[in-house]
Amino acid sequence: MIGGKAAESDWIAWMKAGIAGDAAAYERLLAALAPFIRSVARSRASAWGFGSADVEDVVQETLLAIHLKRGTWDEGQPVGRWAAAIARNKIIDALRRRGRRIHVPIDDFAETLPTEPEDEGLRPDEASRLISVLKGKQHAVVKAISIDGKEIRETAKDLDMSEGAVRVALHRGLSALADAYRSFRK
Amino acid sequence: MRTEDLIRTIALDADAPRKRLLPAVAAAVALAAVFAGFATWTLLGARPPVDPAFAAIRYPLKFVITGSFVASAGLLVMRLARPGARLGAARIALIGAVVVFAITVVVELAVTPSALWWSRTVGRNALLCLACVPIISAVPLAVILIALRRGAPNSPGALGAAAGLLAGAVGATFYAMHCPDDSPLFLAVWYSLAVALMTVIGSAAGARMLRW
The missing domain is CATH 1.10.10.10 (Winged helix-like DNA-binding domain superfamily/Winged helix DNA-binding domain)
Incomplete structure (x- = not known):
């Protein structure tokens, strides 16, 4: 399981350091969140015919949104839940781009998320x-x-x-x- | 671009100013209050004379009611604008505001002879209320929506509706200072209609303005 208590306390610490301008801590946070977001996206994606390239697009778009919307993160809020909610929004956007309208319940992927980090090569x-x-x-x-x-x-x-x-x-x-x-x- | 390259690129932008939501919304609400106060004063001026005995409790009660909607709508806006935030406390606060409002209506019905229900509901100036609350609330809604562009709502329409409720409640609070109709029965019909209109407008505007 990813996003457990240990990971979450690291994420919060890195997020705070990143907000204070620490690029290295911020990079650690984003690098840790990427496989988490990937597993969130992938757990939904297969049902909708999303390939791994589509999943990676959602991951990248989510990372950008996390960065640009980090002012919406509240210090008392778990980073994982916040990031997963952003990912959910971006998955829905990606599906809408393909002309599908669906409902993705957020709580489905807030908790247990298996993950197998995969190499994402050039594409x-x-x-x-x-x-x-x-x-x-x-x-x-x-x-x-x-x-x-x-x-x-x-x-x-x-x-x-x-x-x-x-x-x-x-x-x-x-x-x-x-x-x-x-x-x-x- | 590989994801790891994007991550490194984003990380180098770590020290870009963070556009924080809460201070922006707080400033917008303060500005909204200034606009609403100014609009009320210039459009309507001082409150017409009223029966002091009738107004004694009912006048301050108006601000308890509108104030509780300002507070709960403000809380709701902050929750709806944040990804993954639970509505919990905001939902309870909003329900609480509705319950307090409903209790004042029931008590007013209980202490008022039924022959007077109609005249207290219609009041002195229903159409002025219906027209002025949205006019007073228009700029506040715009200011609040602009601040909320910093947000990241799951549903831009729902956030816009909450912003409309907040702007309408702010407008109603200032209109209430001028308004000579103090009966909760009047509020229940005319204030509610005006604020509901703002909520609908906010929802439509939010669906367009608050996508991210």
């Missing part, structure tokens, strides 16, 4: 295509950091931007990616 998913919707500096910055694996400072040097400008472009780029996912619904 041409929505998010890679979506990077191409970004324009100008946002595109350059998000591509440099995500695809080319660069750090903020390196990116700033390569693109002849200040680090502050890189951070702003990164944040706006991530918001634009989330918007692009959302507009996919239509």
Whole structure:
């Protein structure tokens, strides 16, 4: 079982550190949540003909939403339940994109969730295509950091931007990616 | 993009300002109260003279009723805007507000001769109430909905409805300061209708504005 008490106390600690600006703790949190979200998505997905690429899209869209909506997390609230609720919303969105209207009861996957972390390799998913919707500096910055694996400072040097400008472009780029996912619904 | 690359990318954005929900909603409600107070004062001015004996208990009671709806709708909004939050306390608070309201109506019926029920229900200015509460509540609803764009509701329509109830209750609280009709029977019909209208408007607006 994932998301038990031990994991939950780690998640809360990492979430608080992440909110305080600790990128390493935040990365640990997101990396721990990814298989949890994947199992939440997968437990629903098979019934609706979702392949693993679709599941991974939901995982990525959920991670973006977790980041951009972290202001809705209350310190007294379990991170797992909060993240699972976001995942549920994104699964429903993904299903709606395919023209299905269904009801996914949230409590079904709030508690016991078996998980077998799987390797998610390179694949041409929505998010890679979506990077191409970004324009100008946002595109350059998000591509440099995500695809080319660069750090903020390196990116700033390569693109002849200040680090502050890189951070702003990164944040706006991530918001634009989330918007692009959302507009996919239509 | 591989998920692990996305995770690393997001993590580098950790220190971006977090758009916190609670302070935004609290500020929106405060701003809503300022707007509602200003609108009430400029549109309607001071309260017309009333019978002091009749108003003695009923006037403050109006604020107990509208205030309990402001509080419970505020709680409901915060719960509905947060993914995975349980409604629990908010649902109980809202039911409590309805029960208190219902008790005041029953007591009013009990202490009022039945010949007067109709005149107290119709009151002096029902149409003014029906028109003014939504007018006073309009800007508050807009302000609250804008703050709630920071939220992540399971159901944008339901959150919008709760926002409409909250804005309507704020508007009704300020309208009540001017309104010369103090009978709970009047509130039960006209205030309720006006606030229900705001709830419907809020639901429709929320379904469009609060998707994320």
